Amino acid sequence: MSLAIDEASRLADLIRAADSVVALTGAGISVPSGIPDFRSPGTGLWENVDPMEVAHIDVFRSDPERFWHFYAERFHSLEDKRPNRAHDALAQMEQAGLLKAVITQNIDRLHARAGSQELIEVHGTIAHSSCVGCGARYPLAEVRDRQAADPAGVPRCECESALKPDVVLFGEYLPVEAIERAEQLAIGADVLLCIGSSLEVYPVAELPELTLGSGGQIAILTQGPTPFDRRAAVRMRGDVVAELEALLSALEIERPVGDGP
Numbered sequence: 610m611s612l613a614i615d616e617a618s619r620l621a622d623l624i625r626a627a628d629s630v631v632a633l634t635g636a637g638i639s640v641p642s643g644i645p646d647f648r649s650p651g652t653g654l655w656e657n658v659d660p661m662e663v664a665h666i667d668v669f670r671s672d673p674e675r676f677w678h679f680y681a682e683r684f685h686s687l688e689d690k691r692p693n694r695a696h697d698a699l700a701q702m703e704q705a706g707l708l709k710a711v712i713t714q715n716i717d718r719l720h721a722r723a724g725s726q727e728l729i730e731v732h733g734t735i736a737h738s739s740c741v742g743c744g745a746r747y748p749l750a751e752v753r754d755r756q757a758a759d760p761a762g763v764p765r766c767e768c769e770s771a772l773k774p775d776v777v778l779f780g781e782y783l784p785v786e787a788i789e790r791a792e793q794l795a796i797g798a799d800v801l802l803c804i805g806s807s808l809e810v811y812p813v814a815e816l817p818e819l820t821l822g823s824g825g826q827i828a829i830l831t832q833g834p835t836p837f838d839r840r841a842a843v844r845m846r847g848d849v850v851a852e853l854e855a856l857l858s859a860l861e862i863e864r865p866v867g868d869g870p
């Protein structure tokens with residue numbers, strides 16, 4: 610038995626013994642979908658611009674045309690991406706009653722597309738944008754159409770105000786309700802399954818601490834180091850898809866018939 614399978618079966622045992630299992634995911638789970646982790650040097654979504662500078666709420670407010678010039682590229686780069694088998698695995702675990710919720714840092718909406726139901730997107734989602742004037746909400750496809758139709762390239766509401774993506778921009782506060790829900794889930798989790806995250810950025814960095822502090826255990830499936838490695842009950846460092854497929858096998862959850870790669 611290889612080490613990876615051994616770790617997967619140990620994790621499966623923890624999950625079966627737990628009342629509440631919560632997953633916490635970061636950019637690493639979407640890399641197999643072709644979405645680079647913009648925090649990794651040289652692989653960024655915006656290699657030629659500083660996202661801290663253009664994806665900033667102050668830029669959106671002062672110069673929405675400039676903001677949307679860059680942000681439309683990001684929308685475009687994410688729009689055709691599909692969930693991979695790691696996203697699918699978490700949706701299947703939820704369906705099987707073995708996973709209570711997914712908390713994600715990702716804005717790519719791939720957990721939702723994979724079928725995860727209880728989903729907390731702490732940095733928001735590109736799935737919709739909202740009017741800064743009247744609050745009306747528009748789905749992604751319509752935002753794109755309105756952006757294309759506007760002479761300045763700024764998607765606008767019926768009321769003429771600019772639309773803002775429902776993602777947390779640099780300089781913005783995190784959504785309070787989502788953070789509180791994530792904290793409650795972490796506190797109540799017997800097992801917090803941390804996947805594809807370096808666990809270094811707030812608010813995600815505090816969640817493993819909350820689980821450990823209330824007597825739960827953490828499992829970490831991430832290739833790079835994290836500040837919690839020494840306190841993890843299970844530590845898996847391989848490919849995220851392979852690790853989660855090994856976990857599904859150990860949990861004896863079958864992949865649905867006809868599910869593509």
Ligand code: ZN
Nearest residue numbers: 740743766768
């Ligand atoms: Zn409006």
